[in-house]
Structure formats: C-alpha cells, structure tokens
C-alpha cells in the first residue's frame with residue numbers, strides 16, 4: 001500500500017479531514033497507521049497522523065510524505081478509533097482528538113527557517129546576506145529578526161532567492177547518559193590487569209571493578225564510586241578493554257525515593273461485600289460501571305488496590321485517575337508501595353520530559369498501572385482490565401478546551417472495548433452518577449461506615465453574622481479559637497481550610513465601593529501580595545494598586561477578601577506560639593515543595609496546616625483532630641447551577657480529614673448563610689438528604705441529571721455583532737429541535753467580556769434530541785468556515801462550568 005491518509009496539524013474547518021499522501025519507496029511497509037509523519041502542506045512542512053493506508057486515491061497528483069517521525073505507531077488501533085469517537089462526541093477537530101491522547105512532548109513545534117531557494121541565489125544574494133547561507137545553511141527567522149535583517153530577507157524571498165520553510169521540531173529529546181562496559185572476556189581482563197604497570201593504580205582499580213561486576217555501568221556512577229576520572233576510563237577504552245556508549249535512561253521523578261512495600265490488608269466485611277462484584281466483573285471479563293459510594297475514610301483505596309492486584313495477576317493493566325490536587329505524594333505512595341516499579345505516575349507537576357518518559361514506560365509495557373490526572377485516561381495500554389476514577393465528582397475530570405471531553409465518558413468508552421469494569425469512587429458522588437446508580441445504569445456499592453466504625457467527626461456550624469453582632473470582628477469565631485487553643489495544649493494537629501475558588505482578593509475603594517477591574521475583561525483583578533500587583537487571571541493583564549481611587553480620589557483603596565497570608569498573620573497575633581504551615585499556590589510553586597510541607601506536618605513540625613483546595617483531599621494523618629473551615633459560603637455564590645453541590649462536596653471532603661484514626665475529630669464550619677441546605681446538610685454529613693433536596697431543585701429548573709445541556713458561546717470585539725450572531729443561532733436551534741427542548745438566549749456569559757471580546761451564549765436543555773448534534777455541527781461549519789467575520793464560536797456538548 002503506497003498511499004497514506006493523514007490528518008494534518010492545521011486546526012481549521014476546511015482541513016478537518018484526511019489528506020492523501022504518497023509514501024516514498026523507501027518507507028513503504030514501514031509507515032503504519034498511528035504514526036506521526038511530516039508532510040508538505042502548502043509551502044509548509046507540518047506534522048500529521050497516519051490514520052489509514054490504501055492503494056488508490058481520487059486525487060490525481062499526490063505529494064509525498066517527507067519522513068516518518070516515529071519508528072512505531074504512537075497511537076494503536078483502539079486509540080485511533082477513540083479519536084474518532086472523541087471527534088464525534090465533543091465536536092472537535094480530528095487533529096485535537098489525536099493530540100490530546102499524547103504527551104505534550106510529542107506535540108510538534110514549528111520553527112520558521114529561511115534558506116536558499118536555488119543554487120543561483122548563492123551568488124545573486126546581496127553580499128551582506130551571503131555569509132548566512134554558506135554551505136546550504138539555514139537561518140532561524142527569530143534570530144534574523146533580532147539581527148534586524150528581517151525586511152531584507154523578506155525582499156529576497158519576494159525576488160525568489162530565498163524560501164521560507166517550517167521545520168517540525170520534537171519538543172523533548174530522549175535522555176541519554178554515558179555508560180561503560182567491558183569489551184573483552186573476563187579472562188582477557190585478568191590478563192590485561194597483569195600487564196598494567198603498578199604505577200597506573202587508577203586503571204588497575206577500574207579493571208578490578210569490572211572483574212567484580214562484569215556488567216555495564218553508568219560512567220558517572222563508576223567515576224563517583226572509584227573516585228577516578230574520565231581520562232582514566234578513556235585510557236582503558238583506547239586500550240580496547242572497555243567501551244563507552246550512550247544509553248537512553250528515564251527521567252524518574254521518584255528516582256531517589258524508597259517506597260516501603262505494603263501487603264494487602266485483610267478486608268472488613270463491608271469491603272468484602274463491596275469488592276465482590278468488581279472481582280467478578282474482572283474474572284468474567286464483563287464490562288460494568290460501579291459506583292463505589294463510601295464515606296471519607298471508609299477504605300475505598302484498599303478496594304482499588306486489591307482490585308488492581310487481581311487485574312495484574314490476570315496479566316492485564318489498570319488505569320487509576322485521581323484529581324490533580326489529590327495527586328499528592330501520599331496517594332502515589334499507596335500505589336507505589338503496593339505495586340512498586342509497575343506503577344507509572346502522570347501529573348502536571350512533572351516536566352514535559354518526565355511525562356514523556358512515564359508515557360513511554362506505558363507504551364513499552366514496562367508498567368502495569370498508571371496513576372494520573374485526567375489525561376492519563378488515554379494511557380496507551382492494550383490490555384486494560386480495570387479503570388478506576390477516584391473522587392469521581394471532581395469537575396477537573398472535564399477538560400475545558402478542545403476536545404471538551406469528560407474522563408468519565410472516555411473511561412466507559414474504553415472499558416466497553418476491553419470488556420472490563422469501571423469503578424467510580426466518591427464519598428460525595430456527583431448527582432449525575434448517583435442518579436444513574438438509582439436507575440441501575442451503574443451498580444451501586446456502598447461503604448456506609450468508616451474503618452473500624454470510627455465515628456464521623458462532630459460538625460458545628462457557626463453563624464459569623466452573630467459573631468459580628470457580638471462584637472467579634474476577627475476572622476476566627478470564638479468557638480474555633482477555643483478549639484485551636486485546646487488542640488495546641490493537647491499537642492494535636494489542626495487543619496484550617498480557606499476556600500479560594502470563585503472568590504479572590506480584589507481591590508476596592510472603601511469610600512465609594514469602586515472595584516478595580518481588568519480593562520480588557522469584565523472581571524475584577526486579583527491582588528497578589530508578593531509583588532503588590534494586581535493581575536487578571538483571564539488575559540494576564542498586570543498593574544500596580546493605585547494610590548488613590550480613580551473614581552473618587554479617596555486614598556482608602558485597598559484589597560479585600562481574605563488570603564491565606566492574611567490568615568497566617570492573624571494566627572500569628574492570636575496564637576503566637578502555634579507553628580503554622582501554609583499551603584497555597586505561593587508556597588507550593590517550587591518543585592517538591594508540596595511534598596516537603598506535607599511531610600513536615602506529618603512529622604509534627606507544625607500544629608496547624610493552613611491551606612486552600614489543595615489540602616481538601618487525600619490527607620490521612622492520625623494526629624489531625626480539628627478541621628476549621630473559615631468561610632463556607634464563597635463557592636455558593638458563583639453563577640453555576642452546581643454551586644450547592646460543589647459546596648456540599650467540598651465541605652464534606654474537608655471535614656473528612658479529621659479523626660480518621662484512633663483520636664476522634666471535630667469540625668467547625670464558619671458561614672454567613674448557615675440556613676442554606678448545602679451547608680446545613682454538609683454539617684450533618686447527610687448525602688442522601690442532600691441528594692433528594694438537590695434533585696428536586698434540578699428537576700424544577702430543568703437541569704442535569706434530568707436534562708442534558710449544550711452550550712454555545714460566541715465572542716467578537718463588537719457587541720452588536722455578537723448579539724445578532726447569537727440570536728441567529730438561537731433561532732436556528734429553535735427551528736431544529738422539538739418543543740420539549742428549552743433553548744435560552746442570547747444572554748451575556750457570566751464573564752461578559754474577556755480580552756476585549758464580548759461573550760454571549762445560547763444554552764440548550766434537552767432530554768432526547770436526535771437532531772441536535774447535527775444542528776450544532778452545522779452551526780460550527782457555518783462559522784468556522786467564515787474566518788473573516790472575526791466571530792469565535794465554541795460549543796460544549798456537555799458543559800460542566802457555565803462560564
């Protein structure tokens with residue numbers, strides 16, 4: 001087969017299909033579907049994915065593939081099909097569907113280069129330029145611009161003397177290190193040793209070393225161990241006794257860590273009950289989705305571990321997804337501790353190179369288990385035996401850019417292919433999943449109690465309005481302060497949680513109420529204390545805090561809202577003897593910081609752990625007996641129909657950090673709206689009642705899980721254009737769907753302007769609309785083809801955040 005169908009790296013509507021290319025003679029039989037290739041496209045050389053091979057094409061004059069980028073396919077047949085499924089289900093360009101399945105390192109980067117268009121040009125070029133192109137040299141465009149010869153080059157390109165090419169670059173190289181090995185037999189080494197004069201002591205030592213370890217060894221290790229030098233080794237290489245060679249090594253982020261091996265724990269009765277159906281599904285190779293609903297600290301992780309054990313024994317592989325913020329060393333420990341080197345870890349804290357190496361361990365079948373955040377769902381295993389999604393309710397499993405996929409849907413799709421179970425675990429399942437379990441679409445498995453029937457912590461809800469009325473202006477209620485003192489005396493530990501999501505520190509004038517907004521986006525700037533700057537989290541705009549209010553000239557303009565730093569300062573005042581560890585984006589930025597802070601806390605080097613979302617999950621320390629939530633409401637007021645659900649989930653998760661072992665726990669939740677059902681029921685840790693209440697509200701307002709959603713977002717620099725375009729779409733959608741669907745809009749998005757572009761939306765709520773996908777595709781087709789209008793249209797076929 002001499003023709004390859006290739007999806008090219010040009011994400012536009014017109015190019016969102018396979019193009020045929022001729023496979024040059026020398027690559028025939030080598031180039032396979034799933035490989036990346038470099039192909040000519042217009043004047044450029046770009047990357048593409050081979051999706052199929054054939055012998056004939058309708059196109060008469062085919063261009064040739066320039067070269068393959070891979071020695072073997074990076075996407076197997078299953079993943080290629082999954083790519084098509086993603087394209088269909090999330091309405092994305094095909095190229096995005098393939099790229100998202102690969103580590104970032106394999107995404108191409110293009111470099112613009114200038115080179116001679118023909119032989120003649122070498123002499124005809126102005127002499128000033130000739131030197132740059134001697135010996136068929138290429139000139140990097142960026143460098144040329146820096147040297148100020150850009151316009152000159154442009155002129156010569158127009159003359160036909162120069163041509164501009166795009167060179168595809170891989171982002172990350174494999175990592176190589178120097179190794180040394182003997183090149184002769186052991187006996188010959190012994191003979192050589194005798195012939196080396198005794199004054200060459202260093203050389204003798206090296207040979208003796210190899211007589212002890214007749215094997216290859218890393219050059220650096222050898223030099224360190226024998227305190228010898230590179231020139232000593234060189235001398236032996238020159239004598240033909242040793243050889244130096246490069247060998248690829250993995251960048252292992254856990255290289256210097258020892259993981260203590262753990263053994264499976266004897267399961268409790270409740271665990272035995274819960275794991276039974278999972279093991280059965282594994283044994284029988286039958287696809288099934290389980291919802292493992294177990295309170296915090298009920299032993300869900302042990303069930304994951306023992307299910308994976310079974311899968312490995314069957315010779316199969318396991319994918320475990322955990323939310324990014326829960327991918328703490330503690331979590332990694334539990335998996336590496338049980339399965340050692342069979343585990344690969346993928347998370348955003350790794351460098352691109354490290355991710356690439358972990359990915360290759362999977363591809364080469366050197367590991368059996370991958371533990372990772374959302375994108376690990378695309379791990380290139382070929383014999384999957386189980387897929388586990390821990391904290392399945394987390395919104396971070398949904399990707400908010402193309403392809404807008406939900407890892408849960410991908411998991412189920414892959415598990416169907418491999419006839420294996422999916423286990424969704426949570427103490428606070430999403431309403432969608434719980435409703436599916438109620439309808440028996442998923443099989444419900446429950447762990448209603450904590451390990452050894454340890455009580456869930458007692459929760460007290462404190463009305464902060466009352467504190468204020470009683471004259472307490474501090475951010476700590478009297479109760480919380482009292483309990484913090486008590487824990488200090490008892491030498492027990494406390495966790496203080498500050499919800500930052502949906503709430504940021506903004507700068508406001510105390511006199512007139514003016515809030516400093518981003519000039520490009522309709523959203524307040526976030527105050528960053530470190531450099532006294534304000535920053536827009538949407539467009540990156542930065543500015544200093546004004547001395548006077550731009551509105552009323554008052555000098556009482558300062559930042560509002562509580563940051564972790566402010567809490568830390570306050571703690572220093574009221575509990576000066578307390579040792580505090582603060583965990584937020586500022587203190588965990590550096591590599592390894594997260595881990596170090598947590599292990600310090602674990603080792604009792606602090607009394608109070610103060611932090612944001614990143615401490616809500618996964619902490620399992622025996623000495624934590626108090627959890628304080630400083631402001632429970634902040635997430636209630638974000639414009640999102642899931643605000644209550646998220647608040648309930650977060651409060652339950654945080655509370656679950658207390659009293660997980662022998663010592664009983666207490667929780668204090670401070671709030672300005674104690675009467676809100678999500679706060680009240682989180683206080684009682686009553687998921688079932690919360691579920692019932694919330695379901696009523698969702699039903700009333702036509703929200704999931706009763707209805708599906710689709711969201712069209714339109715943006716343009718001109719307000720009138722956005723509104724009229726959105727209106728047209730709303731009308732078109734209305735004309736295509738049944739009268740059971742609810743089509744809302746045009747309405748301004750909850751952030752009505754980002755980066756000087758106005759944003760409007762159309763929200764569709766529906767139950768069954770076989771026509772809808774086609775309708776949405778038509779809209780995309782229309783607007784993506786018309787690039788001149790300047791309209792940007794994005795469609796989310798399953799929006800999780802309605803921003």
Ligand SMILES: Nc1ncnc2c1ncn2[C@@H]1O[C@H](COP(=O)(O)OP(=O)(O)OP(=O)(O)O)[C@@H](O)[C@H]1O
Nearest residue numbers: 265266267268296297298299300301302451618656
């Ligand atoms: N069968 C068992 N025997 C003894 N101890 C167990 C057993 N199963 C789990 N544990 C221990 O109980 C504690 C809580 O279990 P685990 O962390 O797995 O719960 P979880 O449900 O995953 O909690 P969370 O959702 O809050 O993270 C852990 O310290 C774990 O080691």
Ligand SMILES: [Zn+2]
Nearest residue numbers: 509512549552
């Ligand atoms: Zn003012």
Ligand SMILES: [Zn+2]
Nearest residue numbers: 518521536539
């Ligand atoms: Zn902005």
